[in-house]
Amino acid sequence: MTRVLKGAPHFQASQSSLIFWTRGGRRSAMTTMVAIRGLTKRFGHLLAVDNISLEVPRGAVLGFLGPNGSGKSTTMKMVTGFLTPTSGTAEVCGVDVLEDPIQAQRHIGYLPEGAPAYGDMTPEAYLGFIADIRRLSGVARRSAISRAVELTQLDRVLYQPIDTLSKGFKRRVGLAQALLHDPDVLILDEPTDGLDPNQKFEVRTLIQEMSGEKVIIISTHILEEVEAVCSRAVIISDGRIVADGTPDQLENRSRYYNAVSLSVASDNVDKVRRALSELAGVTAVEDRVGRGSGAELVAVPADGGDILADVSRLVREGGWEVDQIRLERGHLDEVFRTITTGKAPPAAGDDHA
Amino acid sequence: MHDTWIICRREFSGYFATPLAYIFIVIFLASVGAFAFFFGNFFVQGQANLDSFFLFHPWLYLFLIPAIAMRLWAEERKSGSIELLLTLPITTLSAVVGKFLAAWSVIGVSLILTAPIWITINYLGSPDNGAILAGYLGSFFMAGGYLAIGAFVSALTRNQVIAFIIAAALCFVFTASGLGVVLEFFSGWAPRALLDIVAGFSFLEHFKDIARGVIDFRDVVFFSSMIVFFLFANVVAVEYKKSG
Numbered sequence: 004m005t006r007v008l009k010g011a012p013h014f015q016a017s018q019s020s021l022i023f024w025t026r027g028g029r030r031s032a033m034t035t036m037v038a039i040r041g042l043t044k045r046f047g048h049l050l051a052v053d054n055i056s057l058e059v060p061r062g063a064v065l066g067f068l069g070p071n072g073s074g075k076s077t078t079m080k081m082v083t084g085f086l087t088p089t090s091g092t093a094e095v096c097g098v099d100v101l102e103d104p105i106q107a108q109r110h111i112g113y114l115p116e117g118a119p120a121y122g123d124m125t126p127e128a129y130l131g132f133i134a135d136i137r138r139l140s141g142v143a144r145r146s147a148i149s150r151a152v153e154l155t156q157l158d159r160v161l162y163q164p165i166d167t168l169s170k171g172f173k174r175r176v177g178l179a180q181a182l183l184h185d186p187d188v189l190i191l192d193e194p195t196d197g198l199d200p201n202q203k204f205e206v207r208t209l210i211q212e213m214s215g216e217k218v219i220i221i222s223t224h225i226l227e228e229v230e231a232v233c234s235r236a237v238i239i240s241d242g243r244i245v246a247d248g249t250p251d252q253l254e255n256r257s258r259y260y261n262a263v264s265l266s267v268a269s270d271n272v273d274k275v276r277r278a279l280s281e282l283a284g285v286t287a288v289e290d291r292v293g294r295g296s297g298a299e300l301v302a303v304p305a306d307g308g309d310i311l312a313d314v315s316r317l318v319r320e321g322g323w324e325v326d327q328i329r330l331e332r333g334h335l336d337e338v339f340r341t342i343t344t345g346k347a348p349p350a351a352g353d354d355h356a
Numbered sequence: 357m358h359d360t361w362i363i364c365r366r367e368f369s370g371y372f373a374t375p376l377a378y379i380f381i382v383i384f385l386a387s388v389g390a391f392a393f394f395f396g397n398f399f400v401q402g403q404a405n406l407d408s409f410f411l412f413h414p415w416l417y418l419f420l421i422p423a424i425a426m427r428l429w430a431e432e433r434k435s436g437s438i439e440l441l442l443t444l445p446i447t448t449l450s451a452v453v454g455k456f457l458a459a460w461s462v463i464g465v466s467l468i469l470t471a472p473i474w475i476t477i478n479y480l481g482s483p484d485n486g487a488i489l490a491g492y493l494g495s496f497f498m499a500g501g502y503l504a505i506g507a508f509v510s511a512l513t514r515n516q517v518i519a520f521i522i523a524a525a526l527c528f529v530f531t532a533s534g535l536g537v538v539l540e541f542f543s544g545w546a547p548r549a550l551l552d553i554v555a556g557f558s559f560l561e562h563f564k565d566i567a568r569g570v571i572d573f574r575d576v577v578f579f580s581s582m583i584v585f586f587l588f589a590n591v592v593a594v595e596y597k598k599s600g
Contacts, residue, residue, distance in 0.1 A: 117436055
């Protein structure tokens, strides 16, 4: 969660390699493609989703974040028409999902949680079935299937029953199914859950490649994923939106935003700590459980102020031996925990999972 | 129509992708044969007709059809693929009808495969083939009635075993509603009119004449309305779960 330099190239919604997605070059900036209006779902006494409203413009990659059971999946199920909302509605590409679910569903590609599929079919037959349902035929059908297979790299397992495939391939079959008809809106419920790091990387790359002309909504509880692919993050807790902004904006809410960490030799620690805490603009100096020899100190700024210059001047003047001096970005996981549990942030050095 | 056909095709190949369809067909043929020859005294009767063959169809359907109907919705709900199916741009009705037609086709295939019995009887004597055709059609429609009940029950649960047991019980009630075992239950307290209505729902009653080769328009209407009613209930059950 630490970066060497402030403003290091963080994720920028990938604008390159979009050739195959931009059909006819429809590029209207900031059109709302998905509008969620007061969506509420009640299961008996349980209020699963509580009056959620959102507008997502074309080109956005929206990350739905939240603890398990916070209502992410339920929201997605209502937008895709699998569940009927208790109240409120959603519009997809201007079509109300309650008034005309079929028309709305034509615009949507959906990967349900756990990527269910018809296990007795092969990916080839399965994608053929989806293509038929999506009313693709002839050349369009063939090219749609081969493009989806290529994007998700399914060619090796095309003729094996889906039941016999590994988790990673199953997930990819689900993704291929979702993006088969080149939908305007892609809704992916935990697209990387249970995948190994390489597969996660591939799926994220795929999501980045597809962003731009579409709306992509993913749900996840993996925070690095949000940083990696999302242009906007919405945190849901107990069925309500508790935070909404770019990943950067959310990080700004962290107390570690703009904090400076120093790796110093152990014999210098006390001296450095004292000097840092006397610095104006520093509210606290925390020890981080260091890796290897030496210690790591974190100077937490007051109100996210810029203290890097002051700290480095201090280091120069003091002539301390410092292995490393880093400017911290906020800790998204700490923001997440603070927001969703209302608890005080844990001590520094607590490695995010 | 298009969607119904696509769903039906997928569902039908689903039956044959697993051993289910084969097992169903083999068991069906074996028991139809056993019942007709052993209990029905097919040969002893010395008559060139298939009465004794059709006679046992309701009792076979009673537990065989719930067995192939139980997976229709319960399996989808269990595996989660129902979420996929219901978020595809198709109506619930086309999914319901498509699935029903697929399972009905499996039953149709099984019935066609009983042709050797028909060939045998033509070889041994000269039966009324019109009556036999009527018997087959009647049996097929009756199977549709059982199947619609089974499909509806399957939509109510994610557990296939529960779907089977409830469907079989429900099918039994409809099979035997003209018999004492069901009517006794009502006779103590229910008015005569209700008793007649209950008896009127008996598959056995409606199939009795068909099995003898007499197709009565009312019997066909009865089985068709059973199919339509339970498919409608199936749609309602699927839609209801959406709001669940």
